[in-house]
Amino acid sequence: MKIIIIGSVAAGTSVAAKARRNDENADITLYNADYDISYSICGIPYFLGGEVDELETLTPRSSEWFKKRYNVDIHTRHEVVEINPDQKVVTVKKLNTNEIIEDHYDTLVFATGAAPTTPQIDGVEMEHVFHVRNIQNTASIHSYMQAESPEKVTIIGAGFIGLEMAEQLKHRGLDVTIVQRSNQIMPHLDKDMAFRVEEHLRANGVNLLLNEEAAAITETSVETTKGSVIDADMVILATGVRPNTKLAEQIGVELGVSGAVQVNEKMQTNLPDVYAVGDVAESYSIVTGNPLYRPLGSTANKMGRIAGDVITGGDLAHRGILGTGILRVFDLAVGYTGLSEKDAVMEGFDIEVLHNIKPARAEYLGGKEMVIKAIADRKTGRILGVQIVGEDGVDKRIDVFVTAISLKARAEDLFHLDLAYAPPFSTTKDPVMYTGMALQNAMDKKNRIITPQELTNRIQNGEKIQVIDTRAPKQYEVSNVEGAVNIPLAELRAEAKQLDPAIPTVTYCNKGVTGNAAQNVLINMGFEEVYNLSGGNKNYQSFSKSNQ
Template identity: 35%
Template sequence: MKVLIIGGVAAGTKTAAKLKREDRSIKVTVITKDQDISYAGCGLPYYVGGFIEGRDELIVNTPQKYSGLTGVEVRTGKEAVALDAAKKEVTVKDVQTGNTEVCPYDKLVIAVGASAAELPIDGKDLPGVFKMRTPDDADGIRTYAEANNVKKAVVIGAGFIGLEAAENLHARGINVTVIDFASQILPNILDPEMAAYAKKHLLNSGIRVITGTSAEKVLGSDKVTGVKTSAGTLPCEMLIMAAGIRPNTGFLADTGIEMFKGTILVDSQMKTSLDDVYAAGDCVMVTNRITGKRQWSPMGSSANLEGRTLAQVLAGTQKTYPGVLGTGVVKLPGLNVGRTGLTEAQAKEAGYDVVTALVPTDDKAHYYPDASFFITKLIADRTTRKLLGVQVFGPGEVDKMVDIAVMGINMGAKLDDFENADFAYAPPFSTAIHPFVQAVYVLMNKIDGTIVSMTPAEYAAGAAKGYRVVDVQPEPAIRGAFYVNLGQVNGEIEGLGKDEKLLLVCAKGKRAYFLQNRMRYYGYKNTVVLEGATFFNDVKVENAEGAVSKEEETRVKALGFLKDKRTPDKFNGRVITRNGKITADEARTIAEAAELYGSGEVTMTSRLTMEIQGVPFDNIEPLREYLMQAGLETGGTGSKVRPVVSCKGTTCQYGLIDTFALSEEIHERFYHGYREVKLPHKFKIAVGGCPNNCVKPDLNDLGIIGQRVPQIDLEKCRGCKVCQIENNCPIGVAKMSDGKITIDEAACNHCGRCVGKCPFHAVEDYTNGYRIYIGGRWGKKVAQGRYLDKVFTDKDEVLAIVEKAILLFREQGITGERFADTVARIGFENVQEQLLSDDLLARKEENIKAQKHLKGGATC
């Protein structure tokens, strides 16, 4: 039997390899348009981000290696252009020569996959515009970003590929904006409230996300410079089109094969409507395993499973493919997202009596280092109690939560089947009662009436109107709420009516449930627990007045909002301006934000950030959302690397270096790149263009000053009685000595003003460089920084010193002390020696992973 397979990536190569293992006598031929086969398409974004170093790591098998391993004949560079099912022939074109040939078959497998959709807009062919579908695409993106020093990129599409592309560009230090026509990110993958949480997280991580927006035109002449969208113009130096994919099935148009929107319809044995023609992978429409309805699920995982099943069918085994669950997982900065099964909306559409629960839990024993959280949304059928779907967020292994759900759904599990599941437990891995089981308990309690709750979606839709908010946290933290100390409730609660509608809110939901249970015993009839509590929801009490709690003050301070001490509930919000420079559009946005959410006043800080004055507490989150949509962020507080301050050395007549470019690079690498790294205290960086010290680099934790080191050619010195070099030295270190000009190297501040002043060119040559000060401080205790002995001439070496200084401070500083104190304590010479070697960089990963300085010393 001759089996011809069209397509050489996941489904095609899996079908061919398994078929040869099933029956070695079958002649199997794979034809593919590309030169590569069996490449890791899902790994492409991570190659762009540098997590996968070499392109060759993306190629699972070369054609030669694959043929040797499997016995399959592979013909690359061959494109299928026509199918004659009656004659059992495929017409194939050589992509290089254009020559065609006819390939006969006994059985045909179509595994042509899909290609990135191209938006029908002007400018899409400009240099700098890319798709993300093949190794060539990923190679092009990575090469272009490096060669053009790309700083701003736009990604069109907020699905899995678009978000993975954004995350990896962000990891390269590129400012990324993601736009999507849909009203939410990950449409049809996450429910709206889950998508809103993930979008907010992306914004907080520095990735701008604009939904409900369409791209209209790519701007630029010789390369992309921006994108015109329905929300305005977005400047960029790179554009990634990730707005979906389209099956590569155009050549089948006249064959009579049954299709739907370009996808090939197959039965449970992957057979098409044509005799002896089968299909698998991203080009086929299979079924949903739960509902049995048609579903397109173009994933590398399902493509491999479909191919394996199809191979067994072709070899004569009675097998069927049961369908897909739409399982997926995506890595975002600091948050992983996983899901499987039906969303709440899909389950309702399918006719189920839907009930859900959203449950934050610890992901491992809370006392174990690196313990974090899961946010789990379970979807089930109230009548049958069958699990229908799950969506999970968390910084850690969300896949293990999803995989438990996959097995449960595959086996038709009811919630009760998970109740006493004996999952693995040890503090480094899980909680004693598994996080998945904890979520199941909540949903079971909800179905059984043990807990009466309100979902975050219901809360966001206004279901809490008319309810009185009861704060059940260990300390009062919700302004305007009625506070109840759970540990002291042993009867009726003074101030709360038994028939009053009460919304019980704590940090994650557990204490509110405990209070509801207790209040029910004491006769309270209308209590409702808010699922997700303050951990997931932005809880506000309508018309709340009075002072903001200390806990909330601390929380919003970490977001860059400092309390106005003259008021009970107003704050001044710091807007980060990247060294004091902003665009006209950004300035307009800040002014608009000040009018909409603050007092209308904006002030400059000494660190060249901008503060929006008089922001009421309830306006903080809306203000941040407004600013983040424009690519602006608040912050600049806490025991972390602070925003960089810079002089205007680029335009100043004395400027020796491009201060804006250097400070922006430091801002991206260390303010953004180290945003999650806790330090013993704040760490301030200043960049000055010359030794005039306008931004006082020597009074910062680390300062960089532009240098111009003069080089004297004594043969050209005439020993003039009136020396122009001596006259032009502003600090008087250039002197005539024994008829020749001399410059005291130890005293010279390398301002460069002497260069070119000698009419006989004795001081014409110079070396541009950087001087680095460490250990400066301004405040209650003043410490003047001391410069390292070396004058640096390589910018990359300067950036490495900055990173090593931060790492040294984190590793060897004592919580609460400033860098100046660290330098004084361990000695300048010791610090200098460490900064000039690479040992700190070698320990970087271990250093950053360490649980240190969880409470630093910065109070502003």
Template identity: 40%
Template structure:
């Protein structure tokens, strides 16, 4: 067979390598419109920040090394500009020579990737406005930082690339402002899990403009809808990506509303002998069942392997994605897998949730730091629907455990049963994953009846808001209207609590509140326990106050746009 592959990097290159391992006889031609067929695009922010010092380290394979090893005809700077499915040909433009030619195929693989979204707003043509998607982009940004020495940078968009660039530019001595149109950065997590992240970013000296939409770019600023100018000697656009599928316009290959390529479980398009994969295709989310764009490197590599096997006669299904992801921001790690609460709500999928806080390793071993976990699960059997973690060391291995549990249909009770590696420097005898399973299981069993910080505003005045922390903790800050009876004296002071009133229990993270709930429930009280405790309430309060104060100061001192 003659097999053409459009696009390299994770999807196209992995397809080509697998095809050759499957068959020594097929003719394989790989077209890449850029100069690099396989590079570490996830490492680009760290090259710009000089964490990766050698630019050659970003090149995983060169055209020559790939050709030598896999006997693939690699044609770089060669852009496929159109596809004729009836004639089974593609039209290719060689950007080195300017020549355009027609190439026939037996099988066609589309892995064109996606391009950064560049909004239509005033000032985008300035030479201090950048996007980051490929090697030339990274070289251009690093050269600009090294030669121009900008004092400030505005990053428009608080996703993975935006925050990774925020860290690396800040480490380089640039004052960073992050502008995000949504209520919180990092779309894969929920707003309640973003409070710690926002507070951490501000503590690191970053300016954070939430619920803020950019209107225009000037020579030294970004203009916001709120009437504020954000100082910026350089600007990075990082508001998302869009599939690069314009060349398929008249091909007859079915595309979605965003231009994404529609494929079935075998990664086949609507046209016979044409396959597609990577950032340009929509795939099934394994929790919601919805078709969506999930542009991640690991799924693209898996899809490449499956496409190659299917072309060679092995019927392999791609069983969907779950969007497992992780971000490093200075010492903090933010990770997620599966669906978030907001997505479950919009899809009408029933769920329950718990918040747990655990040290990354045994409390008596020095250096442990707290990680926040949000676990989402079905209300019937407790099947895991999603997990989010914000913390420091050890976040990666916990999110991977949750991801595997979700992938293979496990429940919160299975989390309780997991036998996970334990030694004091690495974990506790009850790992954070186990603890999340125990708490979720208690909710399903009716032993722990939770309420949440969003419920506080609707609690009736006659109810009892009971804080069971110590006197010292209570004096250091508490929820308005709460009365304090420390847990260890609760049994002797039960008469102080009216049995005719519902009791809303608060402790620091929810653990002592659960113990108090068990005591009160067995003494005839009706109780609810604050999931996430005062710690989550305080993180949200600090985030909201700092955001409000920040905008008051901006509007008072900053330049207002008429």
């Protein structure tokens, strides 16, 4: 069997490696138009920032290494320019010599990846403007910085790469500005969670311009459509990627709704003996079953392994993804998985939303707060998605939530997890367990919660609500929910007689625990409709600032 794979970064090389493990006799060839194979795109910002000393560290494997280890032929600087699916022949151009050759296949795999999108901005082709996508881009940026010593950089786009580059170039001592055309960074996050990251960026000296779109680039500046002029002697384009589907489309391969190649669980396209994997291929959501495109190296490796197995007679199948991501922004970690609140609403779920603010481990051992936003389906109790922002323990918790959502866990299941506990690592009631407990209580209507957005909406709609601040007067005087009355918990039983138990009531404290205790007091006293404010005053104040 002759297998031809077009592309040799994460997905393509994974196809080849798994196919060879299954079949020693298969003839496996990879063609790649680029110079390098199997390199770490995600590691690029850390080389440019100086955390990775040598660029070669990001390209640990060569064509020669693959040949010796797997008996696989990888040809770099070889571009597949045409495919005849009827005769199963590819036409290949050797880019170093312009020689044209032909090769035949029994099975063809598209691992052509994705290309960075280039926004239509005057001056975008100038020499001090760079994409961040491959090793050649990286070498060019590094050489430019060494030769020109830029002092001010503008980054266009505030997704993963944009924020990672902001962090790393700030570490290098550059003056960094981010221009983002929408009203928040990181579009996969809900706005209330993204705002926490935006504040952290600004606190670390990054100039963040939201609702601004770059219109023109000059040798010394970036001009926006609103007339802002930003001094810049280097520009980084971080405006996302698009799947490289042109070659596949030419032979009739169908695309999905995301614009990437549509594949089934075996990574097969609509054409016989033609597969697609990695950033060129569309996945689907574990939660909804709907198409989902999230180009990540982890997914690319998984898809490649599945295709390599199927091609050589195996029975692996793709089980979908959650769109999980994690990012470091200075000393803050940002993780997310599954559906955001806005996604869940768009999908038609009746949702419960909880903001859980807890230390990652014992505070007496330096545990720092993290904010967990969890979304659950009221009908089934199933966890739909989680977002976490914090300095400590985010990676551990997000992976627990990933596992739970993948296995269709309900909120109540989280409380019963036998998670590892010792003060240096966790709290006795781990934040994951507490999240499940609070969500389940809310869905059982034992301890209902209300988000700052919901509370604001109900008040603005003219609904009469009594809001009780259960903190000490000094805390209340510093900041509070507009319209709240201050009744500390210790005084609530006596003062509750002055309240109307028939009016919807919201209790809150600083982060939620005392507010929950006050909620129980009022429920037991016969109040009909009592909510605890999700995330307490701390979350409310952050929400209010994000909407100013």
